[in-house]
């Protein structure tokens with residue numbers, strides 16, 4: 001551990017390629033089928049598969065400060081019964097493509113070209129990055145998580161030249177009325193404050209070539 005810290009200290013962060021751990025959640029036929037149903041009922045699209053063309057990266061926090069607790073929320077293919085806030089949205093469980101631990105360890109949870117349920121209106125166009133933390137809306141994501149998010153955003157841009165936007169989940173409604181917004185149910189919205197303006201501002205300081213959310217409270 002001491003050795004790793006020494007390396008991090010002396011090598012500029014931008015040159016330090018981080019590792020992506022493969023930590024797959026359950027994503028079998030059941031979740032694929034439920035995803036198709038979600039796409040049909042929420043986006044009025046009839047699709048043969050659940051493959052996406054990502055245009056937006058959405059940054060989140062899990063609102064839980066423990067990694068195991070956080071990932072346990074995503075493992076099941078169907079939505080747990082204690083999510084009354086979004087059960088009206090269907091039985092597909094929530095997920096995200098990545099989860100970043102508080103020490104900065106990055107986990108890829110599912111195929112990058114599959115749709116995850118992580119943001120109302122924009123799932124079919126976006127990749128989700130969850131950060132462990134933010135319990136009780138605390139603005140407590142770590143500098144190690146910031147470093148991991150900077151790396152991941154840059155890495156994703158290299159892999160997908162279709163990506164144009166990086167936004168915080170709290171900015172998702174800025175896309176209402178744009179071609180990227182697909183939700184057909186005007187009554188299906190939830191309030192979101194994750195990850196935090198501070199975290200998004202710090203992230204945007206270190207990345208170039210992305211658009212912010214298209215509304216007044218968007219940044220840069």
Ligand SMILES: [Zn+2]
Nearest residue numbers: 060061169194
């Ligand atoms: Zn979120």
